[in-house]
Amino acid sequence: MLQTAKKILVLSLMACVAAMLAPVSTNAGTEGPQVDETLQPQGLNHAGIYALRKIDPGLTGAGVKFAVISRSITYIDGEPQNDYRPSIGHDCFKAKQLGFHDQAELPAGISPHSTAICSILLGEDPDAFNPHAGQFYYQGTAPQAQADIYEFWHFLINNVFPHSPPDADIITASFGVPREYWWTRGIESLAEHYGLIIVAGIGNGSDADDPLFYPGAAANVIGVGVVDSVNTEDLATNLAHFALAYPEHSSFGPTADGRCKPDIVAPGNCLAADNNEPNRYEPTGDWSSFSTPIVAGTVGLLVQKARQDPDFSSAVSPDGGNCVIKAILLNSATKLPYWHKGRLEIDDDHQAPLDYIQGAGMVNAVGAYKHLIAGRNRPGYVSTTGWDNNLLQKTKNPQNIYKITLTQPADKFITATVVWNRHYNNAYPFEPMPEKDANLRLELWAVDPIDPNNDYLLDYSDSSVDNVEHIYCRADANYTNYEIVLSHDPMQIDKTQRYGLAWNVSAGYDSNSIFWYDLNADGIVNNLDFAILLTNLLNSTKSPESYLFGDINADGAIDVKDVEILIKHKDTRADWHIE
Numbered sequence: 001m002l003q004t005a006k007k008i009l010v011l012s013l014m015a016c017v018a019a020m021l022a023p024v025s026t027n028a029g030t031e032g033p034q035v036d037e038t039l040q041p042q043g044l045n046h047a048g049i050y051a052l053r054k055i056d057p058g059l060t061g062a063g064v065k066f067a068v069i070s071r072s073i074t075y076i077d078g079e080p081q082n083d084y085r086p087s088i089g090h091d092c093f094k095a096k097q098l099g100f101h102d103q104a105e106l107p108a109g110i111s112p113h114s115t116a117i118c119s120i121l122l123g124e125d126p127d128a129f130n131p132h133a134g135q136f137y138y139q140g141t142a143p144q145a146q147a148d149i150y151e152f153w154h155f156l157i158n159n160v161f162p163h164s165p166p167d168a169d170i171i172t173a174s175f176g177v178p179r180e181y182w183w184t185r186g187i188e189s190l191a192e193h194y195g196l197i198i199v200a201g202i203g204n205g206s207d208a209d210d211p212l213f214y215p216g217a218a219a220n221v222i223g224v225g226v227v228d229s230v231n232t233e234d235l236a237t238n239l240a241h242f243a244l245a246y247p248e249h250s251s252f253g254p255t256a257d258g259r260c261k262p263d264i265v266a267p268g269n270c271l272a273a274d275n276n277e278p279n280r281y282e283p284t285g286d287w288s289s290f291s292t293p294i295v296a297g298t299v300g301l302l303v304q305k306a307r308q309d310p311d312f313s314s315a316v317s318p319d320g321g322n323c324v325i326k327a328i329l330l331n332s333a334t335k336l337p338y339w340h341k342g343r344l345e346i347d348d349d350h351q352a353p354l355d356y357i358q359g360a361g362m363v364n365a366v367g368a369y370k371h372l373i374a375g376r377n378r379p380g381y382v383s384t385t386g387w388d389n390n391l392l393q394k395t396k397n398p399q400n401i402y403k404i405t406l407t408q409p410a411d412k413f414i415t416a417t418v419v420w421n422r423h424y425n426n427a428y429p430f431e432p433m434p435e436k437d438a439n440l441r442l443e444l445w446a447v448d449p450i451d452p453n454n455d456y457l458l459d460y461s462d463s464s465v466d467n468v469e470h471i472y473c474r475a476d477a478n479y480t481n482y483e484i485v486l487s488h489d490p491m492q493i494d495k496t497q498r499y500g501l502a503w504n505v506s507a508g509y510d511s512n513s514i515f516w517y518d519l520n521a522d523g524i525v526n527n528l529d530f531a532i533l534l535t536n537l538l539n540s541t542k543s544p545e546s547y548l549f550g551d552i553n554a555d556g557a558i559d560v561k562d563v564e565i566l567i568k569h570k571d572t573r574a575d576w577h578i579e
Contacts, residue, residue, distance in 0.1 A: 040128065040136040040281070041120060042240040043229075043267030047294050048365035049141055052301065055366065061142025063307065064300045066121065067168035070114040071152045071175050083109025084151045087275035090115065092123030092138055101158070102151035112275045114149065116284050117174050119273035121293035122147055130271060130281050132235040138271070138281065141297020142304075160186040163426050165194045169303050169316075172296035173200045174289035176213025179256075182429035184214040189424035191220035195318035197303070197325055199224060199296040201288035202262040203251030212251045212261050216288075219422040219467050222299075222326055223261045225250035226268035226291040227336070227362055231521045232578050239283060241576050242267045243521035244336050245357050247547045249286045253356040258465045260342070260354035263326070264333050266291035266363045298365045299325055302372055311375055314389040323419040323500030324389045330354075330470060331417040331502035332368040333361030335509040337516045338549050341470075353461045353470040357547055360417065360470055371502055377402065384505040392440065392486060394494040402484040403447075406505060410477040416484045416503040417470045418442050438497035439489035442469035446479040458482070474508070516552050517569040523577030525569050533558070533566060 039050050053059055072080035082102055086093065087110045098118075102108060121140050128138035148168065150159070152175075159166050160183050177184070191198050202223040203210035216223035228249055230241040245265040253261040268291040274280040284290040302325055306312040315324045339361060342352030354360055370385060377386035379400040392400055406412055423436035441462040448454035458476060461469035475482070484503055488495065517525045519532040536548040537558045550558040552565045 038136050040138050041270030043270045043294060044141055046242050046267045047363050052365045052369050059301045059304060061145030061300045061304060064142060064145045064304050065168045066145055066147040067166040067171045068118060068147050068149045069152055069155050069173040070111055070149055073111045080153050082106040084111050084114055085149060086115040086118040089278050090273040091279050092119050092125040092273050096122060097146040099148040101148055102154045110275050115275040116272035117289060117293050120270050120290055121297050123273055128281055133239060141294055142300040145300055156183050161428055165190050165196055170296055170299055171196055171198045172292060174292045176200060176216050178211045180214050184218050185424055185430035187215045188218045188220040189426055189430045191322055192421040192424055193426055195322050197299055197322045199292060199299060201292040204287050205247055205249040205251050207248045210251050212253060212255055217255050217261045223263045224288060224292045224295045225262035225265040226286050226288040227265050228286045229269035232523060234578050237576050237578060239271060243515050247357055250288060252547055260352055260466055262359040263330060264295060264359045264363050266294040295363050298363055302368055305372055312372060314376055315372060317389060320389045320498040320500055323421060324387055327417045327419040327500040327502040328368050328371045328387055330360035331415050331504055332364050332371045334364045335361045337513050350460055351463050353463050353466050353468055371504060387502040389500055391496055391498050392488060393496040394488045399485055399487045404482050406475055406480050409475040409480055412475040413472060413506050413508040414444060414475055414482060415472050416442060418486055418499050418501045419468045420497050420499040422467050438495045439492055440469060441487050442471055443485040444471050444473055445483040445485060446476045447481040447483050449481055514572060514574045517566055517572060519549055523574040525572040
């Protein structure tokens with residue numbers, strides 16, 4: 001029966017492809033904000049960073065300090081050869097405040113990897129040029145921030161092993177290992193005990209045979225995946241436009257213990273400094289190493305803003321501030337096409353808080369900024385956008401309730417995210433302390449202020465293993481009053497847990513994005529996309545747990561209904577499409 005159904009499905013699909021004779025004259029707009037085309041890397045434009053600087057020009061990372069952890073490029077008999085530094089002679093690093101930390105047993109050498117990462121994070125060059133992209137102003141995510149560059153083993157020996165935090169606001173690492181080790185737990189312990197914000201790449205997907213990488217896959221770390229650039233033969237177009245996170249290039253969850261990762265995704269293909277010539281910039285390609293500094297830099301801008309206003313100070317407090325920033329970052333993320341909690345299935349997954357390939361979505365610097373400046377709101381009646389840094393204690397306040405009112409609830413989405421830290425011993429080998437861990441539950445209720453009998457649970461997120469819960473739910477057009485309810489697992493003993501919470505009301509996702517249909521991201525919907533849909537359809541029947549695109553109508557299956565939708569969008573072109 002199953003084989004017969006497959007044959008019918010394939011024959012139907014072939015018939016549909018053959019019927020693609022009448023073109024459809026639909027145009028899809030470009031993705032992301034369009035600001036200043038002379039600015040590079042354009043991946044920062046897509047993430048909203050250049051748009052944010054137009055709103056608040058002073059947000060350049062001034063006063064913020066990064067610890068950038070870099071691996072040596074060369075190892076001999078397992079020993080690092082100290083070639084971990086960015087090429088500080090490059091034009092984009094002129095007048096930069098960079099410090100270096102290593103064992104000093106060997107002469108320090110240059111790392112092309114570190115050069116590119118640091119340029120995306122910190123670089124600035126008003127006279128940059130690339131023969132294919134032309135003249136541009138090169139400006140990294142946080143060009144006026146300070147940074148110390150640490151050789152990886154030096155960092156482990158001098159900071160992680162003795163449990164001594166670096167002098168930094170944010171730690172970022174664009175590398176990892178495929179399993180948990182003492183030092184990855186040590187990094188989680190630093191995050192918990194000192195409130196450090198740690199951002200790390202998640203891995204480069206199935207084409208690179210990369211599983212989820214630690215520390216990016218660690219519970220107390222912000223794990224970053226990569227959004228691919230579009231697929232054309234024009235470099236300038238590829239650098240300016242981005243599609244989706246694909247499992248071929250971005251490692252995806254769940255982790256071995258069932259947690260959702262990554263947490264968030266960002267563009268990866270950026271023009272970056274080349275270590276061979278002081279004025280040369282080359283594209284990096286779609287790798288999570290280069291999406292990580294975009295997210296880390298966005299965090300740096302939030303930290304800078306939070307320090308400018310005492311009303312925002314608890315968002316960067318060493319006591320729970322890292323949870324607040326992570327909650328804001330995830331809650332403001334842009335949902336890309338095919339976002340769905342967990343794997344492809346019919347029902348929303350209440351046990352998997354995030355999408356296994358996109359996390360909460362793509363980093364949105366402007367959205368995160370608006371969350372932050374909305375200010376702290378304590379339990380009770382709150383604004384429709386806000387955040388809180390608070391405690392939940394089972395005996396004193398078994399629930400914290402945040403009440404919002406929507407004047408026009410139709411077609412609105414309510415997003416809420418809570419984050420808390422897992423607990424670890426503060427001495428080697430930094431064993432987990434599950435007896436101290438809380439298990440929080442996040443609920444969204446539609447409330448009738450006149451008749452409580454009409455109240456009902458609209459959505460909830462209640463993972464038994466994650467330390468993040470996330471709700472993304474359409475409001476009920478018949479209700480204007482809602483409650484975001486945070487509570488402990490009733491089966492747990494009394495525990496006090498600090499958490500960061502963020503929430504927002506928005507118009508929802510972009511249902512007109514061409515990337516619902518342009519499966520190969522070349523800017524036009526044609527037979528190549530139908531071939532991909534056919535392949536994914538067949539693979540979905542063979543491997544139900546695989547992560548595949550093509551469920552256009554989001555009914556939990558790739559089938560003929562999706563083919564019919566694709567036919568209606570045949571010949572749809574993006575305005576960046578090149579013939």
